[in-house]
Amino acid sequence: MEISGLLLMIVISLTGFSGSRSWAARLKIEPMVKGCTSIIDWARHRKRRREDIKKDNNNGDLCVGAEEQILGSNQPDIDDCVVGDNQDEEGEAMVEVSPSDDETGDGNESSWSMDCSTVVRVKTLHISSPILAAKSPFFYKLFSNGMRESEQRHVTLRINASEEAALMELLNFMYSNALTASQAPQLLDVLMAADKFEVASCMRYCSRQLRNLSMTPESALLYLELPSSVLMAEAVQPLTDAAKQYLAARYKDMTKFHEEVMALPLAGIEAILSSDDLQVASEDAVYDFVLKWARVQYPRLEERREVLGARLARYIRFPYMTCRKLKKVLTCTDFEHDAASKLVLEALFFKGEPPHRQRTLAAEESATSNRRFVERAYKYRPVKVVEFELPRQQCVVYLDLKREECTNLFPSGRVYSQAFHLGGQGFFLSAHCNMDQQSSFHCFGLFLGMQEKGIG
Structure with a gap:
C-alpha cells in the first residue's frame, strides 16, 4: 500500500449563488491500493479482454448523516476557515465522484466495492446545491431526497487518491462548462468521473475533445474497452464509433498487419470484423482468421466456444461463405453444434433466395449493427x-x-x-x-x- 500526503483540511467557499443553499462536502482521499488506479493505469495493466470490462475501480463511500461533523473536535469552526473575505464571490469549484445508484443511503455508508479505512487527506468544500443539481441527476436526488427540509448540510464522499484530480476537474466543469485537462489520459479520467456522477454534459464535452485528438491503435482500443456503463452512455457513442472506424480503416488489409491483428483484444477484432470494406479474399478467409485468432487467444475450448458463439459469430457473414466451407463449419468443434447448424441453415436459406430477395434482406440489415446479409468488398x-x-x-x-x-x-x-x-x-x-x-x-x-x- 502506497500512502502519500498528510491529513489535510482545505475549505473552499462556493457560496455567492443568490438564494442558494450552502452545503459542505467533505472529500476523504484514500491511499493508493492495488486495483484503485486511474483509467490509464488500469488500462496499462489490463490483460486480454474476454468480455466487457466491469467497473473494477468502483470505489468510494457516500455518507449522509444528520449528526455528521465536518471538522474534528480539535479543528476550528467551519465558518472561520472560509477562504476569501467576500462571501458573495464564487471560489474554485472542486468535488469528486459518486456512483450512479438511485439510492444515496439511509444515513449509513454505501460502499462502491472498495474498503479503504486509511484516510490520507480530507478536503472540505462549500458547494452550491442548485448548480450541482442542475448538471447532475445524482446530485439532484441527493439534495432533494429526504434532506430538503432538514438541517443537514453535510455530505461525505470517499474516493481513491488517483481519482482526486479528475473529480476536481469535474466540479470545475459543473461551474464553468470548461476543463483545463486537454490530454487523453486526463480527459478519460474526467469522463469516468462524469459517468459516476451522471454529468452528461461533461461526458459529451470529454467525448468531443477526445475525438479531436489524434487517434492511435492504443487510444482506440482504450476507448472501446472502457467500462460497460460508460460505453452504453449516449454521449460516448460518437467516440466509440470513431474508434471502430479508425481500427477498421487501419487494419482493413488484415494480411498486411497479420501479427499486429492477431495480438489485438476482442474489442479490436469486433471493430475490424464489423466493417464492409475488409480487403479479404473471401468470407472463408474471415472465418479461418477468426478461428485462428480465437484458438490463440482462448486456448480453453469452453471459453473459445463462449466467445465465438456470443461475440464473434455475428460478425462472420456465413451466407457469403462457400458451401464447401459451410460443410466444415458443421463439423468444427470450436462452435456448439446447435449454434453451428443454425448458422449454416440460415446461410443456405439465404443462398437459395432469388437475387432481388437477397438484396432486400441486405438492405433491411444495412441500417442495423447486424450485417450478416451484407456483402463485403471481397477480392474474390x-x-x-x-x-x-x-x-x-x-x-x-x-x-x-x-x-x-x-x-x-x-x-x-x-x-x-x-x-x-x-x-x-x-x-x-x-x-x-x-x-x-x-x-x-x-x-x-x-x-x-x-x-x-x-x-x-
Missing part, C-alpha cells in the same frame, strides 16, 4: 453453384457482375471469383479488360480457370 467474388449428379457429375455456376463493375475494369482491370469444385478439381471464373496487341483495341472477356491440385 462469391458465386452461386448448383451441382448435379445425374446424368453425369456437373454444375452450373453463377457470377454476378454489375455493369458499373465491368466499366471499372477499364483499361486493364481484372476480377476473380471464389473457387468452386467439380470432381475434386478446383476452378474459378475471371473477367478481364485487356488491350489487343494486334488491333490496339481494348477488349473484355470472361474466362474459366483451373486451380492447381491441392489449392483451395
